[in-house]
Amino acid sequence: VFIFLLVAIADKTYCIILFFLFFIFLHFVKMSKHHSTFCIFIRQALIFIYSIIAGVGGDNIEETLCVSLWRYVNTAGLFSRLSIFSFAELCNQTWFVWNLEVHGSIASRRPVLCRFLVIFFFLLSIFIVGVLTFLLCHRLDSLCAPFLYLNFNNEAQAYACLSSFIPKYLHNFFLKDNSSVIQEYLAKFSHLIAFHDPALANHLSGINFIPELFAIPWFLTMFSHVFPLHKIFHLWDKLLLGDASFPLYVGLAILQQLRDTLLSSGFNECILLFSDLPVPMLIFILFISQITPQRKMSIPLLSYNFPHFSKMSIVFSLEMLGNSETTSKETNMLVIKPPPIFSGQGQVYSCGQTSPHTFFNSPHDHLYVVPGSGDYCLIASSITTGTGRSNYNTINRPKFKHMISLTSRG
Amino acid sequence: MNDTYPVPDEKLFKVLIVGDPTVGKTSFVQRYVQNTFRKDYKGTVGVDFALKVVRTSENQTVKLQLWDIAGQERFTWMTRVYYKDSHGCIIMFDLGKDNSLENIIKWKNDVDSKCKAPDGSPLPCILLANKCDLPDKQVTREELESFHKQHNFIGWTETSAKEGIMVNESMKFLMEIMLRRESNSTEPMSDSIRLDVPPPRTQGTGSQNEEN
Numbered sequence: 001v002f003i004f005l006l007v008a009i010a011d012k013t014y015c016i017i018l019f020f021l022f023f024i025f026l027h028f029v030k031m032s033k034h035h036s037t038f039c040i041f042i043r044q045a046l047i048f049i050y051s052i053i054a055g056v057g058g059d060n061i062e063e064t065l066c067v068s069l070w071r072y073v074n075t076a077g078l079f080s081r082l083s084i085f086s087f088a089e090l091c092n093q094t095w096f097v098w099n100l101e102v103h104g105s106i107a108s109r110r111p112v113l114c115r116f117l118v119i120f121f122f123l124l125s126i127f128i129v130g131v132l133t134f135l136l137c138h139r140l141d142s143l144c145a146p147f148l149y150l151n152f153n154n155e156a157q158a159y160a161c162l163s164s165f166i167p168k169y170l171h172n173f174f175l176k177d178n179s180s181v182i183q184e185y186l187a188k189f190s191h192l193i194a195f196h197d198p199a200l201a202n203h204l205s206g207i208n209f210i211p212e213l214f215a216i217p218w219f220l221t222m223f224s225h226v227f228p229l230h231k232i233f234h235l236w237d238k239l240l241l242g243d244a245s246f247p248l249y250v251g252l253a254i255l256q257q258l259r260d261t262l263l264s265s266g267f268n269e270c271i272l273l274f275s276d277l278p279v280p281m282l283i284f285i286l287f288i289s290q291i292t293p294q295r296k297m298s299i300p301l302l303s304y305n306f307p308h309f310s311k312m313s314i315v316f317s318l319e320m321l322g323n324s325e326t327t328s329k330e331t332n333m334l335v336i337k338p339p340p341i342f343s344g345q346g347q348v349y350s351c352g353q354t355s356p357h358t359f360f361n362s363p364h365d366h367l368y369v370v371p372g373s374g375d376y377c378l379i380a381s382s383i384t385t386g387t388g389r390s391n392y393n394t395i396n397r398p399k400f401k402h403m404i405s406l407t408s409r410g
Numbered sequence: 411m412n413d414t415y416p417v418p419d420e421k422l423f424k425v426l427i428v429g430d431p432t433v434g435k436t437s438f439v440q441r442y443v444q445n446t447f448r449k450d451y452k453g454t455v456g457v458d459f460a461l462k463v464v465r466t467s468e469n470q471t472v473k474l475q476l477w478d479i480a481g482q483e484r485f486t487w488m489t490r491v492y493y494k495d496s497h498g499c500i501i502m503f504d505l506g507k508d509n510s511l512e513n514i515i516k517w518k519n520d521v522d523s524k525c526k527a528p529d530g531s532p533l534p535c536i537l538l539a540n541k542c543d544l545p546d547k548q549v550t551r552e553e554l555e556s557f558h559k560q561h562n563f564i565g566w567t568e569t570s571a572k573e574g575i576m577v578n579e580s581m582k583f584l585m586e587i588m589l590r591r592e593s594n595s596t597e598p599m600s601d602s603i604r605l606d607v608p609p610p611r612t613q614g615t616g617s618q619n620e621e622n
Contacts, residue, residue: 179487212491216456225455268422268461268475275459 142224146232168244169222185219186211192248200259207267214274218251419470423588424495428517429502431481434540437571439478442581447572454480457492472585493525498588499535506541508548518561534564534587538580542568
């Protein structure tokens with residue numbers, strides 16, 4: 001790398017040779033085992049450096065590059081740059097550079113500096129993309145997210161949080177061979193279930209629903225893979241006060257919460273309860289229609305069907321309602337998130353039905369429905385398409401924005 | 411579970427979906443189960459599940475329990491638990507990556523060594539070449555044609571979870587094979603003589619030796 005750097009500084013024509021050598025290197029890497037992930041970041045790095053080279057062309061560029069350079073060297077070492085945001089920022093700057101297209105070139109006036117910067121950014125981008133790949137490969141991304149979100153402008157602190165969080169709660173979880181560590185952890189978890197709730201433990205082992213099938217994402221990401229960010233903050237706040245064994249109890253609490261459901265269902269239903277993927281079974285069809293402007297617009301939603309469950313949860317989030325990415329064009333079907341694990345109890349609303357039906361209304365954009373028999377409508381209070389933040393106090397007196405009717409078919 | 415209403419004939423098949431990371435296993439499942447496609451990437455941790463109920467005829471429904479297994483190497487030690495009692499398997503690879511074929515062999519061996527069909531034969535396994543909507547393809551059709559025969563796949567096809575190409579068709583194909591095997595294996599079982607079981611077993615080990 002140093003040779004390349006010197007060569008690049010020495011003469012412009014050698015840059016071509018440098019790239020040629022680099023492609024040979026790339027080809028060599030292709031032969032090796034892990035080339036696929038490596039190639040991805042090499043490709044991204046190439047795009048990056050290309051945009052840098054192409055963009056170096058104006059007076060402002062020098063300043064921009066120096067500022068970014070300073071930022072990258074300044075903070076608590078390169079390792080604090082472990083974030084997606086940094087990369088996004090870097091890309092932004094690169095594109096900013098790309099878009100400037102100012103006449104005149106600093107390359108002609110300050111060739112050495114320019115080339116140094118180019119090489120530096122190239123190496124930096126490789127480093128950052130490499131770290132990113134590492135993060136994504138090792139599921140650290142879910143763990144990083146809360147800390148990064150809370151320390152958005154102080155990534156060094158976010159990294160410090162992460163690096164003290166992992167040894168405490170996820171000790172040795174990210175070893176190359178973490179099988180024994182995780183197996184031990186899950187064994188502890190099974191013992192804990194058996195101790196605190198023998199009936200549930202018996203049932204779960206009877207239907208062969210072992211923690212390996214559902215609890216790995218919980219513990220490997222400290223629940224951040226399975227819960228939305230705003231719930232993670234509450235959970236981790238509690239978690240940080242406890243010791244290293246606390247996550248196990250959180251897992252136990254989740255099972256306790258779903259105890260009745262789990263006890264009354266078989267393997268299939270249990271597994272779907274914890275599944276990340278929405279499961280349409282077309283027995284219940286959920287309709288949502290907007291009634292405020294006196295026009296009906298109904299969108300059929302996929303729904304879960306657990307006919308014999310004591311509690312069924314239907315969740316939809318506002319981001320998804322508003323997001324056309326997740327909406328399939330032909331059918332207008334919306335994606336529903338998996339059943340929630342935590343639910344707050346809310347007011348009972350029912351109409352068109354003599355027997356009462358409860359639904360649990362959580363503070364955040366979610367509707368939890370408990371199915372009864374027959375057709376009925378439920379009115380959701382917390383579905384608003386504004387900021388996605390609903391008022392906690394409106395649970396008792398909702399503003400009726402949408403009407404949801406749940407019809408049973410077959 | 412089905413006490414409330416009589417269901418004429420309902421079969422449950424457990425189908426594994428394995429392959430390297432980011433080849434599109436989860437996208438494939440999402441496309442198949444709910445006919446949607448998401449552009450963002452969220453890696454699977456451990457295993458994920460989906461259920462699809464397919465009505466094959468007037469009085470028969472098939473429940474497909476899809477096990478979307480994480481492709482990352484750090485989860486491969488778990489695969490023995492995940493593979494247990496499955497009926498069929500999908501091995502998926504990315505057409506745009508050129509070391510895919512070696513990894514397919516790795517996955518196929520992993521599945522065959524850890525799991526057998528209920529009758530003792532190797533699992534019926536289809537090979538899916540995903541992302542066929544993208545222009546650059548590293549593997550040719552001829553290669554795949556000979557490759558899938560050599561390694562004992564029941565079939566292969568190019569698919570695209572993004573565009574929904576051949577997703578339902580390939581699943582239907584696998585389902586039919588599983589149904590056929592199921593009916594073949596249940597008939598001798600009704601005689602309650604287990605002498606029928608050994609021959610497929612030898613077939614199974616034989617074919618495995620060929621691979622190795």
